[in-house]
Amino acid sequence: MEALLFYLCTSIILVAAIFTISSANIERSSTAFASMMLALAGIYLLLNEELLASIQILLYAAILPASFLATPASTSNGKAHPKTSSSKLLLIPILTLLLLAAIKTQPKQVAVSYRSEMVYEDAVAEIQIMLLVLLAAILGTLRLKDHHDSS
Amino acid sequence: MIAPEIYDILAKIDVRHYLVLSILLFCIGLCGVLLRRSLLSVLMSVLIMINSVNINFLAFAQKEHSSTKGHMFAFFVIVVAAAETLVGLILLASYRREGKKVLKW
Numbered sequence: 001m002e003a004l005l006f007y008l009c010t011s012i013i014l015v016a017a018i019f020t021i022s023s024a025n026i027e028r029s030s031t032a033f034a035s036m037m038l039a040l041a042g043i044y045l046l047l048n049e050e051l052l053a054s055i056q057i058l059l060y061a062a063i064l065p066a067s068f069l070a071t072p073a074s075t076s077n078g079k080a081h082p083k084t085s086s087s088k089l090l091l092i093p094i095l096t097l098l099l100l101a102a103i104k105t106q107p108k109q110v111a112v113s114y115r116s117e118m119v120y121e122d123a124v125a126e127i128q129i130m131l132l133v134l135l136a137a138i139l140g141t142l143r144l145k146d147h148h149d150s151s
Numbered sequence: 152m153i154a155p156e157i158y159d160i161l162a163k164i165d166v167r168h169y170l171v172l173s174i175l176l177f178c179i180g181l182c183g184v185l186l187r188r189s190l191l192s193v194l195m196s197v198l199i200m201i202n203s204v205n206i207n208f209l210a211f212a213q214k215e216h217s218s219t220k221g222h223m224f225a226f227f228v229i230v231v232a233a234a235e236t237l238v239g240l241i242l243l244a245s246y247r248r249e250g251k252k253v254l255k256w
């Protein structure tokens with residue numbers, strides 16, 4: 001079963017990655033990117049890394065594709081993009097991820113919390129530095145945007 | 152008919168499988184960086200390459216259960232790549248809007 005899920009996730013990742021770099025339409029490209037990241041979170045689940053899988057879904061499958069979509073829309077100078085419906089691309093990775101989450105995480109809740117505690121206790125300073133880096137990037141981004149909006 | 156050795160390799164997932172996946176993903180990302188001309192596609196390709204490296208970190212971290220170094224590296228890479236992408240996106244947006252002016256501090 002694990003091997004089957006691994007090959008399913010791998011095939012989704014490779015197809016979505018090829019689609020991401022080959023598609024000229026940015027909406028389809030972003031959706032394929034989100035699909036790839038969801039399937040990659042599935043691989044993390046197979047490696048028993050539930051914490052990183054959740055971070056992966058939050059950052060790479062939600063925030064970044066939305067940012068990719070927002071960027072050309074705000075800077076296209078009125079150029080119309082063709083209307084596309086690419087949300088169906090997300091269906092297969094989401095179903096795979098749900099299946100994986102149901103199979104992998106249920107009997108290991110104690111182990112997951114133990115692993116998270118271990119990671120946090122081992123590297124409190126590093127985690128705080130990383131969060132500061134992320135905060136600095138977000139604040140810098142907002143500052144840069146304000147600066148260019150006002151000028 | 153599949154030979155028993157090949158069936159064993161295919162059925163039992165170990166580090167080699169994750170390495171092959173990582174190499175393929177890295178090559179796809181590299182192709183994207185080298186071949187695409189759109190900056191947004193190049194940014195996505197770089198992220199694909201970064202995530203392929205993360206698979207390596209986590210696959211090798213599975214071997215040592217007592218150490219969390221691999222997880223910390225992966226966590227660090229995820230956060231820094233996300234921050235870098237946010238800054239890259241806003242620079243790209245500013246560059247498209249204002250041209251070369253955005254390169255001045």
